[in-house]
Amino acid sequence: xxxxxxxxxxxxxxxxxxxxxxxxxxxxxxxxxxxxxxxxxxxxxxxxxxxxxxxxxxxxxxxxxxxxxxxxxxxxxxxxxxxxxxxxxxxxxxxxxxxxxxxxxxxxxxxxxxxxxxxxxxxxxxxxxxxxxxxxxxxxxxxxxxxxxxxxxxxxxxxxxxxxxxxxxxxxxxxxxxxxxxxxxxxxxxxxxxxxxxxxxxxxxxxxxxxxxxxxxxxxxxxxxxxxxxxxxxxxxxxxxxxxxxxxxxxxxxxxxxxxxxxxxxxxxxxxxxxxxxxxxxxxxxxxxxxxxxxxxxxxxxxxxxxxxxxxxxxxxxxxxxxxxxxxxxxxxxxxxxxxxxxxxxxxxxxxxxxxxxxxxxxxxxxxxxxxxxxxxxxxxxxxxxxxxxxxxxxxxxxxxxxxxxxxxxxxxxxxxxxxxxxxxxxxxxxxxxxxxxxxxxxxxxxxxxxxx
Amino acid sequence: xxxxxxxxxxxxxxxxxxxxxxxxxxxxxxxxxxxxxxxxxxxxxxxxxxxxxxxxxxxxxxxxxxxxxxxxxxxxxxxxxxxxxxxxxxxxxxxxxxxxxxxxxxxxxxxxxxxxxxxxxxxxxxxxxxxxxxxxxxxxxxxxxxxxxxxxxxxxxxxxxxxxxxxxxxxxxxxxxxxxxxxxxxxxxxxxxxxxxxxxxxxxxxxxxxxxxxxxxxxxxxxxxxxxxxxxxxxxxxxxxxxxxxxxxxxxxxxxxxxxx
Numbered sequence: 115x116x117x118x119x120x121x122x123x124x125x126x127x128x129x130x131x132x133x134x135x136x137x138x139x140x141x142x143x144x145x146x147x148x149x150x151x152x153x154x155x156x157x158x159x160x161x162x163x164x165x166x167x168x169x170x171x172x173x174x175x176x177x178x179x180x181x182x183x184x185x186x187x188x189x190x191x192x193x194x195x196x197x198x199x200x201x202x203x204x205x206x207x208x209x210x211x212x213x214x215x216x217x218x219x220x221x222x223x224x225x226x227x228x229x230x231x232x233x234x235x236x237x238x239x240x241x242x243x244x245x246x247x248x249x250x251x252x253x254x255x256x257x258x259x260x261x262x263x264x265x266x267x268x269x270x271x272x273x274x275x276x277x278x279x280x281x282x283x284x285x286x287x288x289x290x291x292x293x294x295x296x297x298x299x300x301x302x303x304x305x306x307x308x309x310x311x312x313x314x315x316x317x318x319x320x321x322x323x324x325x326x327x328x329x330x331x332x333x334x335x336x337x338x339x340x341x342x343x344x345x346x347x348x349x350x351x352x353x354x355x356x357x358x359x360x361x362x363x364x365x366x367x368x369x370x371x372x373x374x375x376x377x378x379x380x381x382x383x384x385x386x387x388x389x390x391x392x393x394x395x396x397x398x399x400x401x402x403x404x405x406x407x408x409x410x411x412x413x414x415x416x417x418x419x420x421x422x423x424x425x426x427x428x429x430x431x432x433x434x435x436x437x438x439x440x441x442x443x444x445x446x447x448x449x450x451x452x453x454x455x456x457x458x459x460x461x462x463x464x465x466x467x468x469x470x471x472x473x474x475x476x477x478x479x480x481x482x483x484x485x486x487x488x489x490x491x492x493x494x495x496x497x498x499x500x501x502x503x504x505x506x507x508x509x510x511x512x513x514x515x516x517x518x519x520x521x522x523x524x525x526x527x528x529x530x531x532x533x534x535x536x537x538x539x540x541x542x543x544x545x546x547x548x549x550x551x552x553x554x555x556x557x558x559x560x561x562x563x564x565x566x567x
Numbered sequence: 568x569x570x571x572x573x574x575x576x577x578x579x580x581x582x583x584x585x586x587x588x589x590x591x592x593x594x595x596x597x598x599x600x601x602x603x604x605x606x607x608x609x610x611x612x613x614x615x616x617x618x619x620x621x622x623x624x625x626x627x628x629x630x631x632x633x634x635x636x637x638x639x640x641x642x643x644x645x646x647x648x649x650x651x652x653x654x655x656x657x658x659x660x661x662x663x664x665x666x667x668x669x670x671x672x673x674x675x676x677x678x679x680x681x682x683x684x685x686x687x688x689x690x691x692x693x694x695x696x697x698x699x700x701x702x703x704x705x706x707x708x709x710x711x712x713x714x715x716x717x718x719x720x721x722x723x724x725x726x727x728x729x730x731x732x733x734x735x736x737x738x739x740x741x742x743x744x745x746x747x748x749x750x751x752x753x754x755x756x757x758x759x760x761x762x763x764x765x766x767x768x769x770x771x772x773x774x775x776x777x778x779x780x781x782x783x784x785x786x787x788x789x790x791x792x793x794x795x796x797x798x799x800x801x802x803x804x805x806x807x808x809x810x811x812x813x814x815x816x817x818x819x820x821x822x823x824x825x826x827x828x
Contacts, residue, residue, distance in 0.1 A: 491626040494575040495670025498760050500715020501573050503767075511816055513765035529820050548574030 155359045156345070157376050161504035162364025163542060167308035168453050168470060169416040172424045176316075176411055179425045181432040183232065184249060186212060186223045188242030189457075190464035191279065191289060194221060196242035204231045208254035209275055209406035212245050220269075220292030224276030226408035226429040228252035244461070249428070254405040262401055268333045272397065275406050279464065280393030283385040284374055286565050287536035290387055297384035298337040298377075301328065303391035304344045304361045306368030307452035309415040310468050311424055313391050316411045317349060320395060325350050327398030331389070332356070342373045364504075371539035372507025379534055392467065410467060416453075418446045418471035431462045433469045445474035455541040455554075496520070496547040505542040508534055516543060519556040524563040532560060575670050578716055578760065579629040585707030586636055589751060592703035593640055596696055596747075604639035607648050611655035612676075615664055625668040630676075633755060634658065637677030640700075640748055641794040642684050644693040654684040674805045675759040681798045695792045700747025708754050717758045720767060724774020725757055725781075732782030743791055749781065752797030757781075757804060764808040766815040773811050777804035 188196060196213040200206060208228045215221035229249040237243035257275055261267035272278040273292055283290045303313045317324050328350050332339055338357050343349050345360040352358045366372050370388040380386045392410055399407045408429040415422040419440045433448050449456030451466035498513040506512045510531040518526040537554030544553045593601050612631040619625045638655050658680025666672040711717035730740045743749055757777040764773035780800035785791035
């Protein structure tokens, strides 16, 4: 609990007042903006929670950083059975395929940098754990981008470059199959996690490349292409297919689950796909340069750092190496991702745009009897509060849904809309209720049941 | 620690904190006998929590303090201490622990225990408390509203139901607010976050039902000053809460069904 808890308590109280004030101000703003762009849509999340940031926010420019080692992680693609396409010691070019899913040919991991394959680590049940590369500065693999003017052409190019894994589907939040059809595609160019990079800053100066990537995505679906951005000037030109959506509000406002719920709830017959803005940028770069430039603009923040930084790093960069120079003394936990959904991991994971360095807290020793009692106890039930009601971005019946998930009732959870959700949508609910029940994990086990049925 | 604060025990402690002024007021009004009832009820509740900790690995919860206070306040009058022990045991076990402890029950233990007492020992006369307790409950209610533990939908719904039906029965709308035990029941038993209806629309209906029942039972049956009115109203409303939720969910998910097929 500690400081975070207290800050949050105060902030929730004040947020209700701030909301009223903001609402007045924003109503005027929205009216003005709608007059300017008649094609725009807007989502305003009335709930949401002002999450306390851990560490100070980044101010300053983006530095370009490289790390000696980069890695592709098997854990980014749950359920994948990888066919490894390289051997330890091989020299590969950036963009060369390293592994492919046996079940889903589109799911292919390509080398983000040119270099030597240092390690191929297999985990439990012979699943891929990680492939670690040592970077060198050799030339990248070139791709034929001339065919990227049709549905099949774009699909083939994205599969070859490994960018197909940028897409994930709802329901189930998995990489879609290469022949899959999307009822709509959501491009998420907003990020409401504390200390996350600002998409507008990242895209500044690269608007043409981003637009090029966006144009290529239009080939992939007959449906709409929703570009969800922070309220402000449009990041791309709206047309009959591209819908600009201005998003405002506290944290779950920036999650794609929130947008999908409001704009185009998916069905099993009509799944929607979503993709992050940096992946669209990467696609645009492939189309302009003809080779893969696999970089991510991330923020490296947290209480364990002297100076938070915004960095442009290769995909799968070594976070330990990046953080080492800036860390304060003492034991640390390095998470790939924001505090509430981050995963403790040495390398930057596929879908996260920030890394967080936390001070590792020493666990106070307990008397053996109380420790045993605690370890044996069933998880404490959650108690519905207003904070929990606000923790979910999608407009669903929060408490009944969480109750269904917490007992693993797949049928009820599906009726209450869990097919629209992914783990990240429930992270705030887990956070708010003190982490006693991991709703994200419960959701995944329910989704696995539903997927198999 | 990277977790929020709305842990089950945190909510329970906040409920306890909200209760403190009212507890002081009751002590002033009723004296030592209230403290004795509270102590006996608390000891009984903790005993059963201990039993279920060992048998079913259900963790302890400070909600026992709230339940014990409810029992001591609503079972005032000529209740014997052994009757309190029986009632608190019934409330703790049947109302709460066999469902898995606070958070998984569907009727508050603080309702089940007094209800048991009223049925099992009908000859005992019970008295409510006065306006001082109402006054002392106000800051607690404010804490619970601001922290979002007490749903404002439930509270407003209940107040509307209570005042409307009070006026229908031809009494002054302010009359129920002179009764301390009634207002306590309204905030802590009807407004129990676990057992209240959990959908947004359901909160309104549930609140209105509870408020209406309090007025109905109070004015037409046992008398608005008797604690029975609010206990039985809370009991009935809690029993109907899952039905209300199911109705709201059936209505709204019907609209969603083309999306979620």
